[in-house]
Amino acid sequence: MNKQKTLAAVACWALLAPAAPVFAQGQDSTPTERDVLVLAELLARVYDNYNQVYFDRRIGYPDNERHDRIELRIDRIGGPDSMLLAFREFSGGDYSALTRAGALALLPDNGRGASRMEVWTQPVEGLDPMAEGAGVAGRPDAPPDCIVHWTREAAQFRGEAEGDCPAWAAKSLLGEQQLWLEAPGGRDHPGGAYKLHAARMMSCYIDIPGVSGGRDEDYRRYDNLKVHDRGGGARITHSDGRQIGIRLSNVDWPLNNYSDVFTRDVLVLYVLEYIGDETTSHGYVFTEPETERIGINLYWMLSYCYMESNKAIRPFM
Numbered sequence: 001m002n003k004q005k006t007l008a009a010v011a012c013w014a015l016l017a018p019a020a021p022v023f024a025q026g027q028d029s030t031p032t033e034r035d036v037l038v039l040a041e042l043l044a045r046v047y048d049n050y051n052q053v054y055f056d057r058r059i060g061y062p063d064n065e066r067h068d069r070i071e072l073r074i075d076r077i078g079g080p081d082s083m084l085l086a087f088r089e090f091s092g093g094d095y096s097a098l099t100r101a102g103a104l105a106l107l108p109d110n111g112r113g114a115s116r117m118e119v120w121t122q123p124v125e126g127l128d129p130m131a132e133g134a135g136v137a138g139r140p141d142a143p144p145d146c147i148v149h150w151t152r153e154a155a156q157f158r159g160e161a162e163g164d165c166p167a168w169a170a171k172s173l174l175g176e177q178q179l180w181l182e183a184p185g186g187r188d189h190p191g192g193a194y195k196l197h198a199a200r201m202m203s204c205y206i207d208i209p210g211v212s213g214g215r216d217e218d219y220r221r222y223d224n225l226k227v228h229d230r231g232g233g234a235r236i237t238h239s240d241g242r243q244i245g246i247r248l249s250n251v252d253w254p255l256n257n258y259s260d261v262f263t264r265d266v267l268v269l270y271v272l273e274y275i276g277d278e279t280t281s282h283g284y285v286f287t288e289p290e291t292e293r294i295g296i297n298l299y300w301m302l303s304y305c306y307m308e309s310n311k312a313i314r315p316f317m
Contacts, residue, residue, distance in 0.1 A: 050231020
């Protein structure tokens with residue numbers, strides 16, 4: 001009898017309880033709709049072919065096959081989930097030399113089984129080279145200059161332009177770490193594709209002199225230096241007039257630097273001095289490419305670069 005009362009009570013409670021949400025089946029997206037999300041994440045970064053430019057010289061390619069240095073900065077417009085992006089291209093490692101700028105819009109093309117990227121360029125005159133978004137506030141009203149179709153392959157996307165596409169590239173490859181552009185901006189290059197690496201942004205500072213060991217000595221700190229690790233650099237002018245700089249290079253070796261060994265990739269921090277048109281290297285330090293902090297102390301100066309500040313890190317044993 002008690003058991004029957006208990007079952008009846010449970011039944012009444014079930015009838016009175018608020019209904020649980022009902023989730024319908026069949027909500028799967030298409031593969032292309034998912035690919036568009038991945039493409040946006042991969043594109044919205046800083047890319048630089050400093051590594052390629054350096055090894056073009058070291059390998060000994062003829063001058064006409066050596067690549068120009070280009071840096072591509074791609075930002076999301078309208079929030080972290082937006083499919084509208086803006087790009088800025090710099091040449092020669094010079095942030096005053098803005099060579100191209102424009103907008104990119106991503107959307108799935110389910111009928112084609114590809115991700116569609118619409119590309120617009122805009123005049124660079126009057127744009128602030130270092131302003132995120134390159135003056136793009138929303139989707140341009142004009143028809144796109146060209147369209148690129150991205151299809152997914154093994155660990156990469158392959159992009160092919162629909163007709164002529166000087167605003168981007170005729171053909172392109174995009175993976176977790178690299179963006180390859182065939183003749184970006186319509187440039188014809190016998191040395192093959194421009195191979196840009198995805199960069200990490202690091203915060204750096206320079207101390208002069210490089211105080212250590214707890215010594216009570218005056219020094220001057222130059223901080224808030226934002227440097228990316230694919231050939232990015234920063235330069236300061238010390239109170240004595242010297243121009244001191246640093247450069248980060250996450251080296252992706254395309255060759256071995258000794259016989260019978262496999263050369264592993266490294267993250268390098270260089271110390272440079274600029275005297276007129278000449279650049280002097282005072283030394284460098286290197287470590288594992290995935291490291292999130294790197295420093296050097298030459299005693300007359302010190303530099304430290306990091307992904308996360310010591311002020312932000314949580315204490316640990």
